[in-house]
Amino acid sequence: MLYVLCIITPVLVVVVKSESCPKGCTCTLMYQHTYCGDQSLKEVPAGISDKTKILILNRNNLTRLNPNALPDLPNLNTLDLTDNSLKVIEDGAFNGVSNLETLELYHNRLTAVPSSAFKPLKNLQELGLGANPIVCLDSYAFSYLSSLRMLELKDLKALRGVSKNAFYGLTGLVYLSMVSSNLRTVPYLQHLTGLEELDLSRNSITVLTAENFESLPKLKRLLLTSNQLTGVEQDSFDDLKALTDVNLSYNNLTRLPYGLFGKMTSLQEFDLRGNLWNCSCEVMWLVQWMRGNMRSDTRELCGKCVNPKSERGKFLCDIVPEEINCSVPRIAKPVDTVNVSVGDSAALKCKAGQETAISWITPNGTTIRHGSFRVKVKVYNDGTNTLNITRVTLTDAGVYRCVAKNTVGSDSYATILNVTGS
Known part of the structure; x- marks a missing residue:
């Protein structure tokens, strides 16, 4: 009898997941780019490949993102949701896209920053929230986004307020734009210690104060064009x-x-066009500064004189300083002595004209800078400079010297602060 030995060899069967592209969408680069724009979608489509790195869902009809609205997409780094009708983004909506680096939410219907929904986005570097009807930037609005480097908040036409701590936690932010966002004052920026570029153009800001740009040691570009600025402290x-x-x-x-x-x-470029320059003694320091610091091919950027009539139409940098009659500043003599009690506030005044710079020297010989503890310096339109000291103590007593300086010379005057009480 013939025996046949049968050897059964095991066969390894590998099941390969077949990739697909969501209906109506276009997928390229081995499913790394998924384009689902202009599809009238009301929800995020099913079937998005987990290989997707860029997902475009712009110009659809999305109105809300529920928890886990987006599938688990570990490779996704860019999500574009611009030009939808998003009103609500719930907590957990971005749970599946925790590696996201760029999120575009421009031109939706969000009335508030969906702060809690951003919690999973520890790696987010760029965020666009412009052209939404956001009413207020609340405290800690972006505090979960510790890696954020670029924040676009332009065209917030409904904006009514920016909380002092709105930008808390964004120490790594390098770019902030709030162009055309209904601002009347410069928002509190002191949390943004790494900021390099700030664009606040096309708002209604009227005055720049000494506190506006504190704690911005890395700022390189400051854009304030087309506001309503009448004064800079x-x-x-x-x-x-x-x-x-x-x-x-x-x-x-x-x-x-x-x-x-x-x-x-470090200043290299400046643009002062389109202002109402009064080319009198008030701007002579500026004329001299520009002559020493501007390039010849940027002459038109210095702006033109509006007053007086004899100088109207001339470029500011073409004014001849010697032809302008300037005199040494003279301080209008204020009261010699100010008497207050411990715990009260004291106001020391010094008036010398708008073309002068005024500084205050304390009894111990130090020059007061803006932002000093308990001390504020206020400048009024008539040239009056007031040194305000709150919660006066006995150690505040002494002689305070006001020094006024312009391009021609200087003047000084002393005021004695007497403090009584225990």
Whole structure:
């Protein structure tokens, strides 16, 4: 009898997942790019490949993102949801896309920043929330986004307020735009210690104060074109040592305080066009500064004189300083002595004209800077400079010296502060 030995060899069967593209969408680069724009979608489509790196869902009819609205997409780094009708983004909506780096939510119907929904997005670097009817930027609105580097908040036409801690936690942010966002004042920016570019153009900001740009040591570009600026307080730019480019064009400025750019040693480009420059002694320091710091091919950026009539139409940088009659500043003598009690507030006044820079020297010989503890310096339109000291103590007593300086010379005056009480 013939015996046949049969050897059964095991066969390894590998099941390969077949990739598919959602209905109506276009998938390219081995399913890494998925384009689902212009499809009238009311929800995120099924069947998105987990290989997807870029997902485009713009120009659809999405109104809300529920928890886990997006599938688990571990490779997704860019999500574009612009031009939808999103009103609600619930907590957990982004649970499946925790590696996202860029999120575009421009032109939706969000009335508030969906802060809690951002919690999984620890790696997000770019966020666009412009053109939404957001009413207020609440405290800690972006606090979960510790890796954020670029924040686009332009065209927030319904914006009514920005909380002091709205930008808390964004120490790594390098770019912030709030162009055309209904701002009347510069928002609180002191949390943004890494900021390099700030664009607040096309708003209704009227005054820049000495506190606006504190704690921005890395700021390189400051854009404030097409606001309604009428004044810039002395020392407003003192902390901007790294600034290379400032744009104050198309505002209502007639002058800038003496020595405004003096500490900005890195400044290379500036744009002062479209203002109402009064080419008198008030701007002589600026004329001299521009002559020493501007390039010949940027002459038109210095702006033109509006007043006086004899100078109207001339470029600011073409004014001849020697033809302008300037005199040494004279301080209008204030009261010699101010008497207060411990715990009260004291106001020391010094008036010397708008073309002068005024500084205060304390009894111990130090010069007061803006933002000093318990001390605020307020400058009024008539040239009056007031040193306000709150919660006065016995150690505050002494002689305070007001020093006024312009391009021609200086003057000083002493006021004695007497403090009584225990």
